[in-house]
Amino acid sequence: MLIDFLFVLVGGLKFGAIYALGAIGLVVIHKATKTVNFAHGALIMLGAYVTFFLLELFKLPYWAVYVLAPTLVGAVSAFLEFAILRPIRRADMFIVIIATVFLAIALQEAVRLPYDVEMLAVAAVLEGDPLFLGDLIITQESMWIIAGAFLFAILGALLFAQAGLGRSMRAMAQNIRGAQLCGYSVDGVYVFAWFVGGGLAGLAGVFSAPSLGVSPELMVATIVPAFVAAVIGGFDSLRGAILGGLILGILENVAAAYISAGLKSAISFLILFAVLMIRPEGLFPEGRVRKV
Amino acid sequence: MNARSLWRTGLAATALASLTMVAAPASAQQGVSATEIKIGGFGAITGPIAFIGAASRDGMQLAVDQINANGGINGRKLRLIYEAGGTPAEFQAAARKLVEQDQVFAVMIGSGSTGAAAAADYLREKKIPTYALTVAVPKYYDPFAPNMFSGTVPHAKFLAESMFRITTSWGTPKNVALVVTRLAYHKSVADGLKPKIEAAKIQLSVVEEIDSGARDMTAPLVAIAKAKPDVVILAADAAEAGFIIKQAPEKGVRGVKWVLAGSAATDAFAPIVGKLGEGVRSEWFFPYYFGEDKVEMQKFEKAWKAAYTSPPPQRPNLYDMSAYNSMMMMAVALKRAGQTPTWDNVVTAFQSFRNVRASELGSWAADISSPESFGPKDIQGNDRMYQVELKNGKWVVRPGAEYVFDVGGGS
Numbered sequence: 001m002l003i004d005f006l007f008v009l010v011g012g013l014k015f016g017a018i019y020a021l022g023a024i025g026l027v028v029i030h031k032a033t034k035t036v037n038f039a040h041g042a043l044i045m046l047g048a049y050v051t052f053f054l055l056e057l058f059k060l061p062y063w064a065v066y067v068l069a070p071t072l073v074g075a076v077s078a079f080l081e082f083a084i085l086r087p088i089r090r091a092d093m094f095i096v097i098i099a100t101v102f103l104a105i106a107l108q109e110a111v112r113l114p115y116d117v118e119m120l121a122v123a124a125v126l127e128g129d130p131l132f133l134g135d136l137i138i139t140q141e142s143m144w145i146i147a148g149a150f151l152f153a154i155l156g157a158l159l160f161a162q163a164g165l166g167r168s169m170r171a172m173a174q175n176i177r178g179a180q181l182c183g184y185s186v187d188g189v190y191v192f193a194w195f196v197g198g199g200l201a202g203l204a205g206v207f208s209a210p211s212l213g214v215s216p217e218l219m220v221a222t223i224v225p226a227f228v229a230a231v232i233g234g235f236d237s238l239r240g241a242i243l244g245g246l247i248l249g250i251l252e253n254v255a256a257a258y259i260s261a262g263l264k265s266a267i268s269f270l271i272l273f274a275v276l277m278i279r280p281e282g283l284f285p286e287g288r289v290r291k292v
Numbered sequence: 293m294n295a296r297s298l299w300r301t302g303l304a305a306t307a308l309a310s311l312t313m314v315a316a317p318a319s320a321q322q323g324v325s326a327t328e329i330k331i332g333g334f335g336a337i338t339g340p341i342a343f344i345g346a347a348s349r350d351g352m353q354l355a356v357d358q359i360n361a362n363g364g365i366n367g368r369k370l371r372l373i374y375e376a377g378g379t380p381a382e383f384q385a386a387a388r389k390l391v392e393q394d395q396v397f398a399v400m401i402g403s404g405s406t407g408a409a410a411a412a413d414y415l416r417e418k419k420i421p422t423y424a425l426t427v428a429v430p431k432y433y434d435p436f437a438p439n440m441f442s443g444t445v446p447h448a449k450f451l452a453e454s455m456f457r458i459t460t461s462w463g464t465p466k467n468v469a470l471v472v473t474r475l476a477y478h479k480s481v482a483d484g485l486k487p488k489i490e491a492a493k494i495q496l497s498v499v500e501e502i503d504s505g506a507r508d509m510t511a512p513l514v515a516i517a518k519a520k521p522d523v524v525i526l527a528a529d530a531a532e533a534g535f536i537i538k539q540a541p542e543k544g545v546r547g548v549k550w551v552l553a554g555s556a557a558t559d560a561f562a563p564i565v566g567k568l569g570e571g572v573r574s575e576w577f578f579p580y581y582f583g584e585d586k587v588e589m590q591k592f593e594k595a596w597k598a599a600y601t602s603p604p605p606q607r608p609n610l611y612d613m614s615a616y617n618s619m620m621m622m623a624v625a626l627k628r629a630g631q632t633p634t635w636d637n638v639v640t641a642f643q644s645f646r647n648v649r650a651s652e653l654g655s656w657a658a659d660i661s662s663p664e665s666f667g668p669k670d671i672q673g674n675d676r677m678y679q680v681e682l683k684n685g686k687w688v689v690r691p692g693a694e695y696v697f698d699v700g701g702g703s
Contacts (some may be wrong), residue, residue: 004514007543011510109338117606118343119531121563130542139542212507213531213564217340221507256511261500262474264511 003135008253014142015225016249017149018207022226023233023241024153025200028160031236032169032193034093035085038100041223042107043198047073047205048214049111052120062125070202077198078191085194086187104219112216120214141210149207150242156200157238169193173236225249228268231275234282243284321634323397329368329626329633331356331619332390334375334383334411335402340505341378344611348402348425349374351608351615354599355623355650355657362654365626366633372619374402383407387414398423398622398638402615405429405477416440421625421638425618426611429480436669438639443621443673444577444614444661448477450697451554452484454575454677455525457695458551460492461573461679465522465549469498471512471536478504478527481553485525497521502532509536513543525551532556534564537572549573554677559606562685569682573690576680578613578661581687592616592658617661620650621673627653642666645673672699 022044029037050069054060060068080103088095125148126140160166171179172189180186204222212218229248233240248268256264275282323330333352335345352372360369373394375386383403390396391414398421401408408427415422416437424432426445433440433447445451459468468489472482482499489496497519500512513536516524524545526533533556540546552561552574559582562569580589596608596616621642626633628641647663664673679693 001518003544004518007514007517008510011508011539011543015508112338112342115604116342116346117604118529118558118560118609119534119564120605121534121560123566127566135544137542137544142542213535215340215531217505221505253508253510256508257514261502261511264506264508265503 004257006136008257009250010136010138010142010146012250012253013146013246014211014249015252016229016246017146017153018204018211018222018245019225019229019248020153020242020245021149021156021200021204021207022222023229023245024156024238025197025204026226026230027233027235027238027241028156028169028200029193029197030230031160031173031238033081033172033190035100036097037197038097038223038227039080039103039107040197040201040226041219041221042104043073043077043201044205044208044222044226045111045216045218046076046107047202048209048212048218049115049120049205050202051206051209052122052214055122056120066203066206069206070199073202073205074195074197074199077201078195080198081191081194086190089190104223108216108219118215122209122214124210145207145211149204152200152203152207153242153245156196157242159196160238169196225252225268228272231272232283234285237282237284237286240282240284240286244282247283321397321632322395324368324633327368328371329365330371330373330394330396331398331400331622332373332375332387332394332396333400333402334377334386334390334407335404336378336407337374337376339378341404341406343606343609344404344426345376345402347607347609347611348400348615350600351596351612352400352402352619354596354612355616355619357599358595358656359619359623359653362656365623366631370619370623370626377403377407380406380410383410384414387411391415391418391420397421397633397635400615400618400622401425401427401432402611405432405480406475408432409476412440419635421622421635421642423618423622425614429476433671436671438643438668438671439635441642441666441671441673443618443664444610445554446672446674446677446697446699448480449484450672450677451481451575452488453697454679454695455481455485455527455551455553456488456492457693458573458575458679459489459523459525461693462523462549464492465494467495467497467519467521467523469500469516469519469521469524469548470496470527471498471500471502471516471524471532472527473502473504473506473529473532475504475529477555478529478553482527485527502528504529504532506532507535509539510543512536513540513545516540516548517544521548523549523551526556527553528556529553530556530558530561531564534561534569537565537568541568554610557680557687558609559687562682562687565682566685569685572682574680574687576678576687576689577610577674579678579689579694580660581680581689582608583686584689588659592660595658613660616658617650620653620657621645621648621664624648624650624652643668643670670699675699 124141130139229244232244255267377383377386401424409431424442428448550572554575557574625641629637645666649659650657676696679690680687
C-alpha cells in the first residue's frame with residue numbers, strides 16, 4: 001500500500017537526515033586532513049550528552065543548545081587533534097586510524113563511568129500536534145529533524161565549499177606542500193578542520209538525542225551509518241555524504257518493512273560491501289577517474 | 293631415635309593431627325576461612341548491559357556491607373569478589389575463574405539471562421551453590437540441579453503467564469501484536485506467550501523481531517498499524533519499548549493498550565515516552581516501586597543513597613533491589629548452615645526456606661522483595677509477580693493485581 005510506503009519513507013528520511021549530518025563531519029575531516037576519524041561516533045554521542053546536560057541540568061532553551069553543543073564538541077574535537085593526533089601525524093596512517101578507534105572507545109567509557117544508566121532522554125524541540133496529510137501523519141519532531149538536519153548539512157557543505165575558511169581546508173586537501181607554500185598553516189588548518197567536523201558531530205548529537213536517546217551506545221549506533229553514508233557518497237564528497245545518508249536511511253527502512261526487521265542493521269553492511277566492491281569511488285565521487 | 297623421643301614425636305604428631313581434624317571442618321570447603329566467606333559474582337560493568345551488572349554488584353555489596361556491619365554470619369565476614377564480563381564466553385570464563393582461581397564458596401549471577409545461560413552447565417556440573425538474581429531463560433533451570441537457585445526473576449514460563457494476565461487485564465482482546473528483541477530473556481518470554489495467546493483463541497496478528505538497541509521502529513510499527521491490534525505486547529527493554537510507543541502515533545498506531553516486559557519498567561522509560569506512556573502496564577517483580585511511601589522501601593533507598601553518595605540517574609534500579617535481596621537470601625542460607633558451611637549443608641539450608649525475608653538476619657535489613665521459599669525440587673525462591681502502571685509519569689504498583697504462581701516442586 002502507498003500509505004505504508006510513505007510511512008517508511010518519512011521514517012527513513014528522518015534517520016537518514018541524522019546520518020547525513022554525521023557523515024558530512026566525517027567527510028570534512030577526511031577531506032582536509034586525510035584522516036578517517038573513527039572517533040566521530042563518539043563525538044556525536046558527546047553532542048547528545050551535552051544536549052542532555054544543557055537541557056536537563058542547566059535548563060537552557062533549545063536554541064542555546066543548538067549553539068553551545070556544536071561549539072563545545074568542536075572544541076573537544078580540536079583539542080583531541082592538538083593533544084593526541086598531532087604528535088602522531090607523521091606516523092603511518094594505520095597508527096592514526098587505530099588511535100581514533102581507541103579514542104572512540106575511551107570517550108565512550110569515559111561517559112559511561114559517571115553516567116552508567118540504561119538510557120537518558122530529552123524532550124523533542126517541537127511537541128505540538130502532528131501534520132495530517134490524508135492518512136500520512138508527520139510529527140513536528142520528524143519535520144524539524146528532516147528539515148533541520150538537512151539544512152545544517154547543506155550549510156556545513158557550503159562552509160567548506162564556498163567560505164574563505166573552507167578554502168584553506170580545500171587547499172590542504174589538494175596538496176599539503178602546495179598549501180604550505182601558499183602560506184596556509186598545516187597545524188591551523190588541521191585544528192580548524194577538526195573543530196568544524198567535531199561541531200557537525202555535536203550538531204548531529206543534538207538532533208539524535210530526542211530520536212535515538214542518550215546513551216554510550218549512540219557511538220556505535222551513529223558511526224556505522226555515518227561511515228556507510230560517507231562511503232556511498234564517495235567519502236570526499238560533501239554532496240555525496242548528504243545523499244548517502246538519505247539513501248541509507250530509506251533503504252534501511254524499506255528492507256526492514258518489506259523483507260525483515262532483522263535486516264535493518266545488516267543492510268548497511270551489505271551496502272558498504274556492495275559499494276566498495278562495485279563502485280569504490282562511491283556513487284557521487286568528487287574527482288574524476290580517467291582510465292589511462 | 294630412642295623410645296622416649298619416639299613417644300614424644302608420636303604424641304606431638306597425634307596432637308597435631310587432632311588439631312587439624314578439629315580445625316578441618318572450618319576450612320574444608322573452599323572459600324571459607326576462620327574469618328570470612330568468599331562469595332563470587334559476575335556481570336557486565338561496561339558495555340550496553342552495564343546497568344544490569346553494575347547495579348547487581350552495587351546491590352550485593354550494599355547487602356554485604358550491612359551484614360558485616362551487623363556482625364557478619366556466624367562470626368565470619370562476607371567478601372564479594374565480582375568478575376566483569378560482557379559476552380557469553382566472558383561470563384563463562386568469569387564463572388570458571390571465581391570457582392577455580394578465586395575459590396569462592398558460592399556464585400551469584402548478576403549478568404542477567406545471557407550470562408546465566410552461558411555459565412549454567414559449568415556451575416551445574418561443579419555443584420557449587422549458585423544463586424541467580426534476574427534470570428528467566430529455561431537453560432538455567434533445566435535440567436534440574438539442586439545447587440542452582442533463582443531469586444527475584446522467575447522462569448520465563450511464569451513471566452509469560454504474568455504478561456498474559458496483563459494482556460487480558462482490560463478484558464479479553466481479539467487481536468494482539470507482539471514485538472520481541474533478540475535478547476535471550478525476551479525471546480524466552482515471547483516463546484512462552486505465543487501458545488497462551490493461541491490457546492485463548494486470540495488472534496496473534498503480528499510477531500516482529502527487532503534488534504536489541506534498535507531506535508528506528510518504523511518497520512514494526514507499520515506492520516502493527518496494518519494489523520490494528522487491541523493490545524501490543526513489547527518483550528523489550530525500556531529504550532526499545534519507549535521508542536516504539538513514542539514513534540507509534542506518527543505511524544498511525546493509536547488507541548492500543550501497551551503491555552511491557554518487567555525489564556522495561558524502569559525509570560528510563562517514562563522520559564522517553566512522555567505523556568504517551570500514561571496507562572501503559574508492565575509486569576513487576578516487587579511489592580513496591582521506587583519512591584513509594586513504604587517503610588521497607590524507604591529503608592532500602594536511604595541505605596543505598598548513603599552508600600553511593602553521587603549516584604547516576606535511574607539508580608537504584610530493579611537490579612540493585614534484586615541483588616540486595618538475593619545476597620540477603622544467601623546470607624540467611626549461610627547462617628542456617630551453621631559454623632561449618634559446606635556446599636551440601638547450604639543447599640539443604642536453602643531447601644528449608646519457607647517464606648524467608650531479609651529481616652531474618654535482623655531488623656536492620658530491608659524487606660523489599662516477596663518472601664522466598666525453596667524445596668528439594670523447588671529452586672525458584674520468588675513465587676509472585678506484580679503489575680505496575682504508568683501514572684503521571686511514575687510507575688505505580690497496581691493493587692490487587694498480584695499473581696502467585698505454583699512452582700510445583702520443580703522449576
